[in-house]
Amino acid sequence: MKLLTAQQMRELDQTTINDYGVPGIVLMENAGHGAARFIAERYQHLFPGPVLVVAGKGNNGGDGYVIARHLENWGWTVKVVVLAEHDAIQGDAAVNLNVLLNSQADVVFAADGDSFKAQSTSWCGMKLLIDAVFGNGLNSEVRGHYRQAIEWMNAYPAPVAAVDMPSGVEATSGRILGVAVAADCSLSFAFAKLGQVSYPAQRCSGELHVVDLGMPLCVTRSVSCCYCLIDAELAASLLPVRQADDHKGTFGHALVVAGSVGKVGAARMTAHAALRSGAGLVSAAIEYDLVGQLMAQTPEIMSRPMRGENGQLSVACFDALKEAWADMSAVAVGPGLGTDVTVAALVARLVAECPLPVVLDADALTVMVNQLCGLSQRSGATVITPHPGEMARLTGLSIAEVQDNRIDVAQAFARDHGVVVLLKGAHTVITDGERVWINSSGNSGMASAGMGDVLTGMIVSYLAQGLEPFCAAALAAYVHGAAADLCRQQFGGVGYLAGDVMATIPMARRLIEEECDA
Ligand SMILES: NC(=O)C1=CN([C@@H]2O[C@H](COP(=O)(O)OP(=O)(O)OC[C@H]3O[C@@H](n4cnc5c(N)ncnc54)[C@H](O)[C@@H]3O)[C@@H](O)[C@H]2O)[C@H](O)CC1
Numbered sequence: 269m270k271l272l273t274a275q276q277m278r279e280l281d282q283t284t285i286n287d288y289g290v291p292g293i294v295l296m297e298n299a300g301h302g303a304a305r306f307i308a309e310r311y312q313h314l315f316p317g318p319v320l321v322v323a324g325k326g327n328n329g330g331d332g333y334v335i336a337r338h339l340e341n342w343g344w345t346v347k348v349v350v351l352a353e354h355d356a357i358q359g360d361a362a363v364n365l366n367v368l369l370n371s372q373a374d375v376v377f378a379a380d381g382d383s384f385k386a387q388s389t390s391w392c393g394m395k396l397l398i399d400a401v402f403g404n405g406l407n408s409e410v411r412g413h414y415r416q417a418i419e420w421m422n423a424y425p426a427p428v429a430a431v432d433m434p435s436g437v438e439a440t441s442g443r444i445l446g447v448a449v450a451a452d453c454s455l456s457f458a459f460a461k462l463g464q465v466s467y468p469a470q471r472c473s474g475e476l477h478v479v480d481l482g483m484p485l486c487v488t489r490s491v492s493c494c495y496c497l498i499d500a501e502l503a504a505s506l507l508p509v510r511q512a513d514d515h516k517g518t519f520g521h522a523l524v525v526a527g528s529v530g531k532v533g534a535a536r537m538t539a540h541a542a543l544r545s546g547a548g549l550v551s552a553a554i555e556y557d558l559v560g561q562l563m564a565q566t567p568e569i570m571s572r573p574m575r576g577e578n579g580q581l582s583v584a585c586f587d588a589l590k591e592a593w594a595d596m597s598a599v600a601v602g603p604g605l606g607t608d609v610t611v612a613a614l615v616a617r618l619v620a621e622c623p624l625p626v627v628l629d630a631d632a633l634t635v636m637v638n639q640l641c642g643l644s645q646r647s648g649a650t651v652i653t654p655h656p657g658e659m660a661r662l663t664g665l666s667i668a669e670v671q672d673n674r675i676d677v678a679q680a681f682a683r684d685h686g687v688v689v690l691l692k693g694a695h696t697v698i699t700d701g702e703r704v705w706i707n708s709s710g711n712s713g714m715a716s717a718g719m720g721d722v723l724t725g726m727i728v729s730y731l732a733q734g735l736e737p738f739c740a741a742a743l744a745a746y747v748h749g750a751a752a753d754l755c756r757q758q759f760g761g762v763g764y765l766a767g768d769v770m771a772t773i774p775m776a777r778r779l780i781e782e783e784c785d786a
């Protein structure tokens with residue numbers, strides 16, 4: 269699903285109106301009618317309302333008036349409050365407001381805080397609120413009676429359907445400009461907006477639904493945007509295809525360089541997840557003394573034992589590692605590896621000399637902080653999978669600065685170092701410096717030990733199966749989250765384990781395939 273910035277959306281609007289001659293009022297009618305249809309369907313259990321439309325002074329409010337008219341026509345009881353004086357409403361919005369007024373619709377005006385406060389005491393028993401205050405025209409901090417109205421909606425005991433954007437959310441960055449509506453759903457016009465799925469606004473958007481505006485296909489197809497939301501359809505298009513006569517050699521051999529004393533589980537989870545994601549063969553490079561622990565529980569994993577130091581791999585293993593990767597298709601480095609100086613030396617030499625696609629995670633990222641120059645000099649592709657704390661260490665920013673600018677920070681690092689960055693978190697960001705894809709699957713139950721190891725195993729698996737690094741990371745992020753969503757359905761939102769997610773990977777893949785075959 270393409271994601272547009274506010275500027276791109278405005279340009280698309282203008283092109284449609286000025287170059288193709290579709291009147292703005294037709295777009296507004298299509299927007300309002302499409303949104304009303306979705307609302308009537310989603311909230312049919314609340315029929316016939318009453319419903320309160322809270323309208324701003326611009327075209328977002330105009331959409332609200334169209335929605336009010338259609339819901340009224342379909343038997344809903346609708347009240348409209350306009351957060352401006354009547355004569356402040358202009359253009360297409362004014363046309364639709366006047367249609368409501370001419371139809372004796374229940375419309376009131378509350379152009380300041382006192383008026384809103386005085387009237388709002390009578391708006392009892394509303395079953396649904398429709399937020400038509402601000403759309404992609406919001407361009408500054410929300411203040412005054414607009415802020416009061418948003419806070420009132422958030423405190424009101426009824427779901428809120430957001431028209432185009434949850435009011436208060438900046439449509440491109442996803443920043444909350446003072447206060448924002450906490451929506452149950454957002455009806456986005458023509459395309460989803462980048463801000464609706466970006467931190468922190470993604471928690472304001474609720475269920476995202478795109479409303480078709482009837483723009484000419486040649487206009488919507490001409491949109492060249494680098495932002496995408498990874499959904500089941502996009503993930504299905506990335507899945508490695510299997511033929512009847514394929515054999516395990518067809519699907520690559522992944523090498524997992526991970527584990528140390530007390531952290532053999534990280535190596536096992538990474539390697540096992542790589543198998544469950546379809547790699548033909550998976551070998552684990554692990555210190556001699558730990559092989560037994562590794563092999564005991566996952567006989568499908570092969571091992572490449574190496575003599576390190578004190579139960580962890582060290583730079584003394586480099587020659588053995590180089591011999592091992594000669595037979596491999598892709599390498600994952602880092603989970604549970606350890607972070608002392610000899611590990612740092614081993615990782616630096618592997619990064620410098622291994623020609624294969626490599627995914628660097630966890631301890632490998634920690635030890636690379638002071639030797640980042642090696643990344644851009646690699647001959648092979650590199651995927652890094654930092655969580656916000658690791659991204660902060662890699663960039664020298666604070667975690668808050670990373671989280672407030674997730675897309676920009678990840679995109680700049682990817683561009684500067686020639687790598688694919690998968691920045692973990694709610695709505696994981698995947699970028700190669702140009703493309704920016706945002707993951708739509710997953711849930712907060714994933715904040716537990718080992719989830720990152722599983723993800724790393726999935727990435728190296730798709731790399732070994734021949735996916736280009738950006739797509740391998742994007743597909744892994746989606747399937748990983750989809751498996752976790754299945755675990756949430758089965759076990760509840762807290763307490764399912766990384767091993768449960770790993771075991772659910774095949775089912776998650778099957779459901780993605782079935783959903784897109786349907
Ligand atoms: N193709 C489409 O996407 C269509 C979108 N439509 C709707 O139009 C809005 C955008 O309308 P616009 O008038 O440009 O802006 P808003 O209605 O979002 O905002 C109203 C108005 O508010 C002013 N403003 C901005 N920030 C603040 C602030 N902090 N405090 C007070 N006032 C503020 C600004 O001047 C705006 O003009 C889009 O979202 C859709 O809902 C079309 O109806 C159909 C096609």
Ligand SMILES: [K+]
Nearest residue numbers: 399402431433
């Ligand atoms: K809105």
